[in-house]
Amino acid sequence: MSDAPVTDVKTNLVGLTKEGIETFFADLGAKPFHGRNVLKWIHKHGVTDFDAMTDVPQKLRERLARETEIRLPRIALEQPAGDGTVKWVLELADGQHVETVYIPEGDRSTICVSSQVGCALDCSFCSTAQQGFNRNLTVDEIIGQVWLASRALGRAPTNVVMMGMGEPLANFDNVVPAMDLMQEDLAYMISKARVTLSTSGIVPALRRLREVSDVSLAVSLHAPDNALRDQLVPINRKYPLEELIPACHDFIRHDRRRKITWEYVMLDGINDSIAHAKALIRLLQGVPSKVNLIPFNPFPGSDYKTSPPDRVEVFRQRLKRAGIMSMTRKTRGDDIDAACGQLVGKVRDRSRRQLRRIPIVQESRP
Numbered sequence: 481m482s483d484a485p486v487t488d489v490k491t492n493l494v495g496l497t498k499e500g501i502e503t504f505f506a507d508l509g510a511k512p513f514h515g516r517n518v519l520k521w522i523h524k525h526g527v528t529d530f531d532a533m534t535d536v537p538q539k540l541r542e543r544l545a546r547e548t549e550i551r552l553p554r555i556a557l558e559q560p561a562g563d564g565t566v567k568w569v570l571e572l573a574d575g576q577h578v579e580t581v582y583i584p585e586g587d588r589s590t591i592c593v594s595s596q597v598g599c600a601l602d603c604s605f606c607s608t609a610q611q612g613f614n615r616n617l618t619v620d621e622i623i624g625q626v627w628l629a630s631r632a633l634g635r636a637p638t639n640v641v642m643m644g645m646g647e648p649l650a651n652f653d654n655v656v657p658a659m660d661l662m663q664e665d666l667a668y669m670i671s672k673a674r675v676t677l678s679t680s681g682i683v684p685a686l687r688r689l690r691e692v693s694d695v696s697l698a699v700s701l702h703a704p705d706n707a708l709r710d711q712l713v714p715i716n717r718k719y720p721l722e723e724l725i726p727a728c729h730d731f732i733r734h735d736r737r738r739k740i741t742w743e744y745v746m747l748d749g750i751n752d753s754i755a756h757a758k759a760l761i762r763l764l765q766g767v768p769s770k771v772n773l774i775p776f777n778p779f780p781g782s783d784y785k786t787s788p789p790d791r792v793e794v795f796r797q798r799l800k801r802a803g804i805m806s807m808t809r810k811t812r813g814d815d816i817d818a819a820c821g822q823l824v825g826k827v828r829d830r831s832r833r834q835l836r837r838i839p840i841v842q843e844s845r846p
């Protein structure tokens with residue numbers, strides 16, 4: 481081992497990918513395979529105590545304990561919903577809060593992961609937007625959500641969707657390594673088909689993503705034409721549909737079995753008519769697609785209303801008849817404000833609902 485000086489800033493090992501930890505160990509003068517073992521201890525076994533890492537030499541363990549750390553977000557609040565969905569409010573090292581949602585469904589378990597504290601994109605129907613943008617999450621804060629969920633469940637979730645707070649492609653450099661760790665055999669071993677990045681459509685970042693990652697793609701479309709999408713998803717003014725749709729198509733072009741999942745929030749009287757369905761069918765022509773119709777989840781201060789279920793069904797049937805696979809997303813966890821678009825974090829939650837009065841408060845546990 482080299483005798484590099486001890487610095488004040490400890491590297492948090494939770495945020496290192498396999499390549500990252502190998503390099504880090506090599507720089508310490510240690511064997512890269514010890515790095516891989518540590519990665520396995522942390523993510524596969526949930527171990528946060530260096531002393532428990534029995535296949536790592538004692539000297540190295542002592543040095544790691546001095547110079548590095550294994551730091552995870554703290555669960556500030558655990559809120560179970562009636563349908564088995566659980567929402568965690570996580571407190572980060574600087575006191576910021578983000579939310580993670582766990583959604584069980586038979587044999588499957590999906591966790592909905594946040595990528596930013598707040599969001600800058602200002603979609604008009606999303607409550608995270610009301611909080612504004614605060615900061616990007618780091619790799620360890622993103623993968624830390626999967627770590628916590630795995631410990632709470634006793635196993636890794638089967639699916640991860642980057643559909644919590646924030647725009648993942650606006651935090652590219654942290655989201656990509658975190659998604660790599662989700663797929664990593666030494667960590668969570670979730671297949672690329674079951675890791676889904678959801679984006680409002682930052683086209684250059686989407687094109688970059690294609691070069692480095694092969695996860696599944698969901699795109700928040702919500703409108704079949706630019707005029708309406710400009711209103712609902714303002715990033716459309718920068719990257720309009722004529723740029724977005726080809727970029728999405730290119731993302732899956734290398735694999736004929738793949739489809740883009742288009743998310744389409746059903747807003748009463750805004751985007752839910754037959755004419756909108758027809759326009760959507762034209763827009764998606766030739767692009768392998770699945771459409772997820774999401775009943776709008778209301779939140780205090782929003783003017784929109786949810787489309788009536790029969791209108792959603794008519795819309796869905798239209799798409800189906802045109803050969804577009806389409807399903808209506810079940811609303812899960814809405815009784816605890818954990819449904820899509822209801823994640824708001826600290827700013828409003830704190831004042832409105834007085835989190836501390838809700839009894840189930842627990843520390844993160846190994």
Ligand code: SAH
Pocket residue numbers: 603605606607642643644645646647648678679680698699700701743744745774775776777778779820821822
């Ligand atoms: N920023 C990313 C991921 C965040 S949200 C994105 O835009 O895709 C995940 C999904 O929930 C998005 O499709 C988003 O548009 C949708 N959503 C936001 N607010 C909603 C609401 N109030 N009701 C239903 N869906 C909503």
